[in-house]
Amino acid sequence: MRQTQTDIQHSNWDKARSHYKQFDSQWSKNEAAIRSDPSGVYGEIETKLSLIRIALQADPPKAEAADKGIRELIQLIDDYASGKLREDAAASGKQSVSDALAILQKAADAIGAGRNEDAADQLQAFIRIWPSVEGEVRTRAPDTYDRIEREMTEAASRLLSNPPQPEEAGRIVSGMQTELQPFTAQTSYSAWDAAIILLREGLEALLVLAALLAFLRRTGNASKQGWVWSGGAAGLLASGVLAVVLTFTIANVASGSTRELLEGVMGLISVFLMLTVGAWLHRKSHIDTWNRYINNQVGVALASGNLWSLFLVAALSILREGAETAIFYIGMAPSIDPAQLALGIGSAAVLLFLLGFVIVRGSVLLPIRPFFLGATILIYYLVLKFLGQSIHALQIAGQVPAHVPGYLPSWNWLGVYPTWETFVPQLLVLLFIVFQWARQERKTRGNARESGPHTV
Structure with missing residues (x-):
């Protein structure tokens, strides 16, 4: 991540994206152990990673947002590694896939009304609660989980690009809604x-x-x-x-x-x-x-x-x-x-x-x-x-x-x-x-x- 930060500061976006992918690959191998930690740090890391990915995918890339996100992520990882665990207030709630779909619907409505910034905010809200609902999707359909991980940041990046690409973002959001709908029928007791x-x-x-x-x-x-x-x-x-x-x-x-x-x-x-x-x-x-x-x-x-x-x-x-x-x-x-x-x-x-x-x-x-x-x-x-x-x-x-x-x-x-x-x-x-x-x-x-x- 430090190398990615250096690449961003030199506007070397291809290398920045490459180094980010290297970090993301290593994170995928270690996230299972961190996910079970009661500090809630997993959700924070996942959220910051997604926001960094959005900044890197935007056209043109958002240098200030990417640099700020990486600095916050590095600090978070350093705090975690040194034992400074921070309770995540959001983790105490119990979100569901239905809650995530409701946010996606708000994003779709905002795109349809031409409110691209509001739609981008809704997608970032989706990204923030995704770590608390992703387990239901990951354990039943890993392929769908991987696609949603990519699509949620791609849709937000389309909206934050200059000029915005609302049609493409709307198509992606609609696809995410279709993919997640089957997971609202969770097994439960009656x-x-x-x-x-x-x-x-x-x-x-x-x-x-x-x-x-x-x-x-x-x-x-x-x-x-x-x-x-x-x-x-x-x-x-x-x-x-x-x-x-x-x-x-x-x-x-x-x-x-x-x-x-x-x-x-x-x-x-x-x-x-x-x-x-x-x-x-x-x-x-x-x-x-x-x-x-x-x-x-x-x-x-x-x-x-x-x-x-x-x-x-x-x-x-x-x-x-x-x-x-x-x-x-x-x-x-x-x-x-x-x-x-x-x-x-x-x-x-x-x-x-x-x-x-x-x-x-x-x-x-x-x-x-x-x-x-x-x-x-x-x-x-x-x-x-x-x-x-x-x-x-x-x-x-x-x-x-x-x-x-x-x-x-x-x-x-x-x-x-x-x-x-x-x-x-x-x-x-x-x-x-x-x-x-x-x-x-x-x-x-x-x-x-x-x-x-x-x-x-």
């Missing part, structure tokens, strides 16, 4: 996905409580039901406290370029938990297995005479479901509209209240096998979606590469992206789920033949 989590976790908690209470009544220990209720209330309260602590803790660090990183990590933790939960649900989908589970949980507490054990059984059952729910929602939150999240949680909560009243007051248990099998299928659906979404978030954060062969499917409803890094793990997990399912069913049928018919 109210349905949010409701699935609470319904599954809540219904399991209800089943555990109802089974504990029913067991106590059948064994003549109805007077001890208060320990179950108080344990359930304590578990619910602890779950709420845990959710608040986790939410505020993560919110304090989930800003800037660390947002996608945390989204990816929390999502992968959720995937691991869901796989564990799915296997547990499948094992419990047979009535004899479920009865043994409840008998073991309550029988120990009654046999020992330690009623606090009964309290802990209920509390830990609810706390386990609450902790899992909190982690699942934290992993989902960055990729769901708040209104959709609230709608999903609210509708699931109302349904759970009604089901809880019927199950507990009426001493009615849901059909065990259909419930657990249905819940298992829903959980495995979320496993695949969380896995794809989480790896994609890590790709945007620059932590995982993205290779797009061009023929892999892209299914928003299942979180499937057209990259090898997302597709292969999802395929392996799907094969693992099928294997586990078949193995458990074969094991259960074998146990049923050995034990013979039984009555529940």
